[in-house]
Amino acid sequence: MLFHKKxxxxxxxxxxxxxxxxxxxxGVNSKDDDIIREVEEQTSAEADSSEVIGDAASDAGSGSAxxxxxxxxxxxxxxxxxxxxxxxxxxxxxxxxVTLNVNEGExxxxxxxxxxxxxxxxNTIGLLDRPTSGEYFIRGIDVAKISDDDLxxxxxxxxxxxxxxxxxxxxxxxxxxxxxxxxxxGVPLKERRARAAELLELVGMKERMNHDPSELSGGQKQRVxxxxxxxxxxxxxxxxxxxGALDSQTSQTVMDIFHKLHExxxxxxxxxxxxxxxxxxxxRILTLVDGRITGERAGTEAHEYAAAKTATDDxxxxxxxxxxxx
Amino acid sequence: MILENIRLAxxxxxxxxxxxxxxxxGVIIGIAAVIAILTLGTSTTKQMEKQQAQNxxxxxxxxxxxxxxxxxxxxFTEDQMTKLIDKFGDQIEAIGISNYANGGKAxxxxxxxxxxxxxxxxxxxNNGYFSTGNVKMVAGxxxxxxxxxxxxxxxxxxxxxxKRLFNGDNDSAIGKQVIVPNGDDVTNYTVIGVYNYVISxxxxxxxxKEEDISTDLLVPFLNVANAATDEYSQNVTSxxxxxxxxxxxxxxxxxxxxxVTFLFKDKESPSIGVxxxxxxxxxxxxxxxxxxxxTSLIGAIALLxxxxxxxxxxxxxxxxxxxxxxxxxALGAPNSAIRMQFIIEAIxxxxxxxxxGLIVGIIAxxxxxxxxxxxxxxxxxxxxxxxxxxxxxxIFFGYYPANKAAKMDxxxxxxxx
Numbered sequence: 057m058l059f060h061k062k063x064x065x066x067x068x069x070x071x072x073x074x075x076x077x078x079x080x081x082x083g084v085n086s087k088d089d090d091i092i093r094e095v096e097e098q099t100s101a102e103a104d105s106s107e108v109i110g111d112a113a114s115d116a117g118s119g120s121a122x123x124x125x126x127x128x129x130x131x132x133x134x135x136x137x138x139x140x141x142x143x144x145x146x147x148x149x150x151x152x153x154v155t156l157n158v159n160e161g162e163x164x165x166x167x168x169x170x171x172x173x174x175x176x177x178x179n180t181i182g183l184l185d186r187p188t189s190g191e192y193f194i195r196g197i198d199v200a201k202i203s204d205d206d207l208x209x210x211x212x213x214x215x216x217x218x219x220x221x222x223x224x225x226x227x228x229x230x231x232x233x234x235x236x237x238x239x240x241x242g243v244p245l246k247e248r249r250a251r252a253a254e255l256l257e258l259v260g261m262k263e264r265m266n267h268d269p270s271e272l273s274g275g276q277k278q279r280v281x282x283x284x285x286x287x288x289x290x291x292x293x294x295x296x297x298x299x300g301a302l303d304s305q306t307s308q309t310v311m312d313i314f315h316k317l318h319e320x321x322x323x324x325x326x327x328x329x330x331x332x333x334x335x336x337x338x339x340r341i342l343t344l345v346d347g348r349i350t351g352e353r354a355g356t357e358a359h360e361y362a363a364a365k366t367a368t369d370d371x372x373x374x375x376x377x378x379x380x381x382x
Numbered sequence: 383m384i385l386e387n388i389r390l391a392x393x394x395x396x397x398x399x400x401x402x403x404x405x406x407x408g409v410i411i412g413i414a415a416v417i418a419i420l421t422l423g424t425s426t427t428k429q430m431e432k433q434q435a436q437n438x439x440x441x442x443x444x445x446x447x448x449x450x451x452x453x454x455x456x457x458f459t460e461d462q463m464t465k466l467i468d469k470f471g472d473q474i475e476a477i478g479i480s481n482y483a484n485g486g487k488a489x490x491x492x493x494x495x496x497x498x499x500x501x502x503x504x505x506x507x508n509n510g511y512f513s514t515g516n517v518k519m520v521a522g523x524x525x526x527x528x529x530x531x532x533x534x535x536x537x538x539x540x541x542x543x544x545k546r547l548f549n550g551d552n553d554s555a556i557g558k559q560v561i562v563p564n565g566d567d568v569t570n571y572t573v574i575g576v577y578n579y580v581i582s583x584x585x586x587x588x589x590x591k592e593e594d595i596s597t598d599l600l601v602p603f604l605n606v607a608n609a610a611t612d613e614y615s616q617n618v619t620s621x622x623x624x625x626x627x628x629x630x631x632x633x634x635x636x637x638x639x640x641x642v643t644f645l646f647k648d649k650e651s652p653s654i655g656v657x658x659x660x661x662x663x664x665x666x667x668x669x670x671x672x673x674x675x676x677t678s679l680i681g682a683i684a685l686l687x688x689x690x691x692x693x694x695x696x697x698x699x700x701x702x703x704x705x706x707x708x709x710x711x712a713l714g715a716p717n718s719a720i721r722m723q724f725i726i727e728a729i730x731x732x733x734x735x736x737x738x739g740l741i742v743g744i745i746a747x748x749x750x751x752x753x754x755x756x757x758x759x760x761x762x763x764x765x766x767x768x769x770x771x772x773x774x775x776x777i778f779f780g781y782y783p784a785n786k787a788a789k790m791d792x793x794x795x796x797x798x799x
Contacts, residue, residue: 182712184711184712184792184793184796185793204717205716205717208711208714208715208716208717209714211711211712211713212713212714212715215714217712217713219709219712223705223708223709223796224709225706225709225710226706227393227394227397228393236710236713237713239386240710240713240714240715240716240719241714242383245386284713288714
C-alpha cells in the first residue's frame with residue numbers, strides 16, 4: 057500500500073493491548089499524539105493484509121482479504137446526546153442517548169424518518185460535530201476530547217465520506233477530486249494521481265477521469281465521490297443518503313458498488329438511507345426514531361450484486377456487468 | 383504543500399480570468415506607478431551625477447553685488463583676488479572669469495554672410511576659464527599673456543563654428559580672421575584656437591537647426607571689459623574657483639564665503655554668494671528625492687485601493703466556495719491548510735499583478751526618460767520592491783478572508799446553498 061508510515065502486523069491481541077495502554081495513559085496532551093499514531097498503526101496493520109487495490113478484486117475469490125480482521129469493534133457510541141441552543145429557552149435535544157457499535161467488515165444501515173436525528177448522528181460519527189455528552193470511540197480511542205486538528209487528521213485517514221449531494225469540487229477533474237484527500241495526507245502528486253486513477257478504475261470511471269463534475273451525470277458523480285472516499289484507505293465509509301438524489305436504477309448501481317467494496321475489499325460501511333428496499337440488502341439495519349435507536353435486525357434481501365455475480369458466466373467480472381448498467 | 387497551493391491557486395484564478403484580471407489591475411496600476419516614478423527619478427539622478435563628473439564637481443561659484451540699494455557697484459579688486467589666492471592657493475586648481483558681451487552672426491566673407499555664417503555669443507574669459515568651464519581645445523592654443531594683458535582681438539572658436547566657416551578643418555582655421563558684429567559695427571578677430579563643441583539634445587530641442595546653434599566665441603577678458611561702458615562689465619563681479627582634486631569642496635566653499643565676507647567688511651551690505659556645484663547637485667537630488675517620495679505616496683494609495691480590491695474579491699470567493707471549503711474540511715483539511723490555500727491564492731494574484739506592474743512601470747518610465755532625453759536606468763531595488771510589496775499586499779489583504787474560510791464550521795459550510 058502507498059500510505060504506510062510503518063509496516064506492522066499486529067495480531068488482534070496486540071491491538072487490544074495497545075488500546076488498553078492508551079486508555080491507561082494519564083497525560084492528556086501526550087495522549088492526543090499517541091491516539092493519532094496508534095490509529096495509524098492499526099490502519100496500516102490492517103491495510104497491509106489487503107494488498108494494492110488493483111489486486112484486491114482478483115484476490116476476492118480467495119476471501120482472505122475480505123474476511124481479515126472481521127468482527128473487531130471499529131466504532132462505539134455510548135449514550136451519545138446532542139442538544140442545540142443549550143442554556144436557552146429553545147434548547148433542543150436531538151439525540152437522546154444513542155448507543156451503537158459497528159464492527160470491522162460490517163455493512164450497517166441506519167434508517168429513520170426525516171427529523172429523527174439521522175444527520176446529526178452521522179455528523180457526530182463523522183467527527184464533524186461534537187456530542188453534548190456521551191462517549192465515542194474509534195478503535196477504542198475516545199475522540200470526544202481531542203483537538204480540532206486531530207479530528208481533521210482522523211477524518212482524513214479513518215473516515216471516507218459519501219454525501220447525498222456528492223460535494224465534488226467544481227471545475228476540478230474527477231482525478232483531482234479523488235486525489236484531494238491524499239493532498240491533506242501529504243502524498244506526493246505523482247502517487248496521488250496514480251492511486252486516484254486506480255480508484256476511478258475500480259468504480260468504472262477511468263474513462264472520465266479528466267472530466268469536470270459538471271460534465272458528469274448524478275450516478276457518475278456519486279461513483280467519483282465513492283472513489284474519493286476510498287482515497288486514504290479509511291477504516292469506515294460513512295454514506296449519508298448516497299442514493300437520495302438518484303433514480304431507482306442508478307441508486308441500485310451505486311448500491312452495488314458499495315456491496316462490491318464490502319464483499320471484495322472487506323470495507324466497513326455505515327449508511328443512512330430512507331429507502332427500505334436498499335436497507336434490506338445490508339447486514340444490519342438500525343432503526344432510529346426520535347433520536348433513539350429503537351431496533352436492530354439483519355437485512356432480509358439477497359442483493360442484486362450477489363445475484364449478478366453468480367449470474368455472470370460469460371467471462372465478465374462482476375464489476376463490469378454492474379457498471380454496464382449505468 | 384506551498385507548491386500544491388500555488389498550482390491550485392493558478393487553477394482557480396484561471397477559472398475566472400476576467401475577475402482575476404480586474405482584481406489584479408489595482409495592484410498593477412499601483413506598482414506600475416511607483417516603479418515608473420522610481421525609474422524616472424533614478425535616471426534623472428544618474429544623469430545629474432554624470433554631468434557632475436563631466437563638469438568637475440569641484441567648481442565653486444563666487445559673486446558679489448551691492449545689496450544696500452545705493453548706486454555703487456561692488457566688484458573684486460586685483461588686491462582682493464591676490465589675497466584670496468594667497469589664502470587658498472594650495473587648494474585652488476584654477477580660477478575662471480567670464481563676461482558675456484553681445485554677439486550675432488559671425489562670418490569670414492562679407493559677400494556670403496547670409497549663407498556662410500555661424501551664430502555666436504562673444505565671451506571674455508581668462509585662461510582659467512578653460513579649466514572651470516571644462517573647455518577642451520582641439521586645435522591651436524589658449525590666450526598668450528600679451529593677448530590677455532592687452533585685450534587683443536584674438537579668439538578661440540568652437541568646432542561647430544570651424545565646421546561652418548572653415549569646412550571643419552580646425553587646423554586651417556588658425557590664423558584666419560572672423561568678422562563678429564559689435565552693435566552696429568563689426569570687429570575682426572584672429573582665430574588662435576578651436577575648442578571641442580558637442581551638440582546636445584538641448585540645442586536642438588526647440589527645433590533649432592544645426593546651422594543656427596549659437597556657440598561661445600572666447601576672447602580675452604579685457605577685450606570685452608575694455609570695450610564695455612558699464613561698471614559691471616568692466617570689472618570682475620563673479621568668478622569660478624576650481625578646487626584641486628580631492629579637496630573638500632563643501633567646507634572649502636564655506637571658508638571662502640567667510641573670507642570674501644571679511645574682504646568686503648568695509649562695504650555697506652554686500653551680498654555675497656558662494657555656491658559649489660556639489661552643493662547644488664546635492665540640493666537638487668534632495669529635491670528630486672522629495673518629489674519621488676511624494677509621487678510614490680500617490681502610487682501607494684493606488685496600491686492600498688488595489689489591496690482592498692483583492693480582499694473584497696477574496697471575500698466573495700470564499701463565500702462562493704463555502705461548500706468546497708466544507709467538503710475539504712470534511713475530507714480532512716485542517717484549518718491551517720484552508721487558510722494557507724486562500725492566502726496563497728491572494729498572494730499568487732498580487733504577485734502576478736506585481737510582476738506585470740513592474741514591466742508596465744519600466745516601460746512607462748522608459749518612455750518618460752525618452753521624452754526627457756535621459757538615459758534609462760532601472761534600479762534593481764525597484765524589482766525587489768515590486769515583488770516584496772505585492773507579496774506583502776497578498777498576505778495582508780488575503781489573511782482576513784482566508785482566516786474567515788479557515789474558521790468556517792464544516793457542517794454549516796456543507797449545508798450552504
